[in-house]
Amino acid sequence: MRISIYSPGLLCLVLICNPIYSQQQLDKRIIIRADTILDGKGNTLQNTRIVVEGDKIVAIDPKAGPIDYDLRGLTVLPGWIDAHAHITWSFGKDGKNVGAGETTPEAAYRSAANAWATLMAGFTTIQSVGSPTDLPLRDAIARGALAGPRVLTAVEPLTGRGEQTGTPEEIRAFIRKQKQAGADVIKIFASQSIRQGGAMTLSQEQLNAACDEAKKQGLRTLVHAYKEAVRAASMAGCTQVEHGTLATDDDLKLLAKNGTYLDPQAGLVIENYLLNKERYLGTPGYTEEGFAAMIKILPMNHDLVQRASKTRGLKIVFGTDAVAGSHGRNAEEFIDRVRDGGVDPTVA
Numbered sequence: 001m002r003i004s005i006y007s008p009g010l011l012c013l014v015l016i017c018n019p020i021y022s023q024q025q026l027d028k029r030i031i032i033r034a035d036t037i038l039d040g041k042g043n044t045l046q047n048t049r050i051v052v053e054g055d056k057i058v059a060i061d062p063k064a065g066p067i068d069y070d071l072r073g074l075t076v077l078p079g080w081i082d083a084h085a086h087i088t089w090s091f092g093k094d095g096k097n098v099g100a101g102e103t104t105p106e107a108a109y110r111s112a113a114n115a116w117a118t119l120m121a122g123f124t125t126i127q128s129v130g131s132p133t134d135l136p137l138r139d140a141i142a143r144g145a146l147a148g149p150r151v152l153t154a155v156e157p158l159t160g161r162g163e164q165t166g167t168p169e170e171i172r173a174f175i176r177k178q179k180q181a182g183a184d185v186i187k188i189f190a191s192q193s194i195r196q197g198g199a200m201t202l203s204q205e206q207l208n209a210a211c212d213e214a215k216k217q218g219l220r221t222l223v224h225a226y227k228e229a230v231r232a233a234s235m236a237g238c239t240q241v242e243h244g245t246l247a248t249d250d251d252l253k254l255l256a257k258n259g260t261y262l263d264p265q266a267g268l269v270i271e272n273y274l275l276n277k278e279r280y281l282g283t284p285g286y287t288e289e290g291f292a293a294m295i296k297i298l299p300m301n302h303d304l305v306q307r308a309s310k311t312r313g314l315k316i317v318f319g320t321d322a323v324a325g326s327h328g329r330n331a332e333e334f335i336d337r338v339r340d341g342g343v344d345p346t347v348a
């Protein structure tokens with residue numbers, strides 16, 4: 001079932017999107033026949049053909065021929081985007097979580113395997129937020145040396161530590177440093193982990209400086225935020241709120257009004273932690289208390305997605321927070337959004 005659903009997308013990927021293929025192959029006109037096409041704009045097209053030239057779809061034409069790929073009986077959909085993943089997080093030799101912290105050859109191969117699994121699951125772009133270990137992986141995929149989704153990375157995140165984080169000027173310098181290191185986006189932690197209570201870790205002034213400087217550098221900002229930090233991130237003009245657990249209805253309305261994107265997680269990230277509890281427990285940041293908290297947080301996240309999806313004008317994106325154990329399972333988050341978050345399947 002899984003294979004038959006995803007394989008048309010993969011075929012498209014391998015043929016069209018993978019830079020390993022030569023220019024001559026890329027310039028070739030390719031015609032794909034499909035029974036059902038989800039066009040990515042909410043429309044479903046039936047019994048037609050997709051005409052591709054180079055890396056662009058140039059026409060949808062039921063009469064186009066000759067057919068290169070006959071996908072009768074299958075559904076074709078655009079490559080998916082995961083707005084929040086940690087592509088280099090993996091389990092180490094002893095089977096335990098090592099996060100993105102290892103730089104051994106084994107860790108590099110595991111990162112490459114994560115990228116492959118993600119691509120094969122139908123995801124053609126991910127935002128990895130973030131670790132400096134993303135950089136060589138991003139660049140190898142971009143060169144066509146490795147198969148994987150297009151990777152956008154935040155390099156080193158800005159981790160809020162109250163006053164210790166630095167003055168607004170120091171924070172601006174940190175943002176510029178990430179840009180120089182090759183960051184595509186900026187990741188900011190404005191709250192503690194929700195497992196530790198989710199209190200705010202940056203002042204409004206610090207957050208303002210971070211998001212304003214990123215904007216000046218032409219970079220979007222993704223802010224890890226719970227509770228009151230959600231509102232603060234929107235007021236600071238940041239681009240996107242990650243997680244958002246315990247945001248109030250008024251906070252969600254403010255995001256909608258300011259055009260701040262919300263990236264809530266309906267389930268996969270916590271389900272994956274619970275599934276792999278023994279592999280996480282005892283590694284930095286993962287305690288028995290933290291796991292007990294996760295069980296309580298899961299329904300709060302369902303509630304957030306339910307409320308967010310009913311907030312008029314709120315722009316919601318798809319992000320899984322994929323860590324070790326969930327690379328390649330990213331699409332399960334769609335199921336969580338529909339089943340537990342009450343989101344309409346097509347909207348999801």
Ligand SMILES: [Zn+2]
Pocket residue numbers: 084085086129321
């Ligand atoms: Zn994350």
